[in-house]
Amino acid sequence: VIPDPSADKALRDALPGLNGRLLVGAINSIGRRRDAGAVAALVTHLKHADAEVASAAAAALGQIGGLDAASALKSTMATAQPEVKSAVAEGLVRAAEQFLASGKKSEAMELYDFVRKSDVPKQRIAEAIRGAILARGEAGVPLLLDQLKSPDKTMVAIGLRVARELEGRAVTAALAAAMKQLEPARQPLLLMAIGDRNDSAVLPAVRDATRTGSKELQLAAVGILENIGDVSCVSDLLLLAAGPDA
Numbered sequence: 001v002i003p004d005p006s007a008d009k010a011l012r013d014a015l016p017g018l019n020g021r022l023l024v025g026a027i028n029s030i031g032r033r034r035d036a037g038a039v040a041a042l043v044t045h046l047k048h049a050d051a052e053v054a055s056a057a058a059a060a061l062g063q064i065g066g067l068d069a070a071s072a073l074k075s076t077m078a079t080a081q082p083e084v085k086s087a088v089a090e091g092l093v094r095a096a097e098q099f100l101a102s103g104k105k106s107e108a109m110e111l112y113d114f115v116r117k118s119d120v121p122k123q124r125i126a127e128a129i130r131g132a133i134l135a136r137g138e139a140g141v142p143l144l145l146d147q148l149k150s151p152d153k154t155m156v157a158i159g160l161r162v163a164r165e166l167e168g169r170a171v172t173a174a175l176a177a178a179m180k181q182l183e184p185a186r187q188p189l190l191l192m193a194i195g196d197r198n199d200s201a202v203l204p205a206v207r208d209a210t211r212t213g214s215k216e217l218q219l220a221a222v223g224i225l226e227n228i229g230d231v232s233c234v235s236d237l238l239l240l241a242a243g244p245d246a
Contacts, residue, residue, distance in 0.1 A: 008035040015041055024056045031060025039064060043072040046080070046088075054080070055087035062091025065098035070111055077118055089115045089124035093131060100135050108135045126158045133162045140166065141174045148182055148190060156186070163193040169201045176205035187213070188220040195224035203228060210236040215245070 011030050018026055027045065030038045042064075045057035058076070061069040073091045080088050096111035112135060115128035129147060133140035144166065147159030163175055175194045179187050191209060194202045202224070209221035210233075218240065225233050 008033060008037060011035070012038050012041055015045075020050070020053075023050075024052050027053065027056040027060050031056075031063040034064050036064055036066060039066070039068050039072070042069075046072065046076045046084075051081055051083045054084045058084065058087040058091040059094070060091075062094030065095045067107075070095045070099075070107075074111075074114060077114075077120075085119070086121050086124055089118060089120040089128070093124065093127050096128075096131050096135070100131065105135050122152075122154055126154055129155070130158050130162050130165075134166060137166070138168055138170050138174065141171060141178070144175075145178055145181065148186060156189075160189055160193045163190060164196050169199055172197055172199040172201040176202050179205060184214055184217075188216045191217060191220045191224065195220075195228065198228060200228060200230075203230070203233070207233060207236050210240060 008030070011026050011033070012035070014026055015023065023045075027042065030042065039061065042057045042061050046054055046061075048054045048057065058073060058080075061073055070092065073088050073095065077085065077088050077092075092111050092115050096108040096115075099105075099111065100108035109132060112128045112132035116125050116132060118125075129143070133144050133147075136143065140162075144159050144162050147155040147162075150156055150159070172194055175190065179190050179194075182190060187209075191202075191206065195206065206221045206224050206228070209217045210225075213221065222237070222240065225237065229237075
């Protein structure tokens with residue numbers, strides 16, 4: 001937490017004389033401080049024989065971010081030790097997040113897409129898919145729907161999470177329109193996700209669900225109407241209340 005640049009120099013200068021946990025600790029500190037001046041030194045440690053050191057270097061480069069760090073991480077992916085690849089993917093996702101936060105969407109998408117197509121642990125792929133969708137904005141809806149249709153529960157969960165995060169009224173309308181593409185058991189899950197967006201653009205789909213959906217979908221729709229319903233929904237609720245199902 002020392003703000004003076006001399007602390008960065010001290011950590012950089014110490015690296016050649018450290019090993020094991022001390023080296024990992026120094027690298028972690030450099031990453032936390034986001035010292036761009038340490039990128040070249042960290043890149044050399046990506047090929048360190050100690051997998052913990054190499055992993056720490058990959059994570060630190062991701063925290064620092066920037067084109068040089070991202071390029072080094074991408075180049076390392078193919079030759080990294082299997083136990084280091086997860087950290088390399090983590091570093092790339094972190095670098096992509098920084099690009100996205102600074103408005104560099106194309107750079108972010110390139111990194112996210114690289115990770116999600118790489119041979120890395122599922123969790124890293126899921127993180128990259130989330131980022132790839134968010135970076136694309138409304139154009140990411142098809143990729144989001146692919147996750148909701150996936151047989152993999154982890155990917156379905158990512159899809160439902162991003163359905164709540166991806167901003168824009170057009171996104172709400174697109175997700176609502178696509179809901180019937182999903183298998184019946186997943187339709188209530190998506191409806192609840194887009195209901196959490198608190199966007200009135202979902203209201204037509206919610207009203208339709210109260211009239212023609214499965215029982216599970218109808219119950220989900222009623223729950224959403226508690227938060228975003230208006231006077232137009234009263235007739236739909238009265239029909240349910242007067243129906244045969246207690």
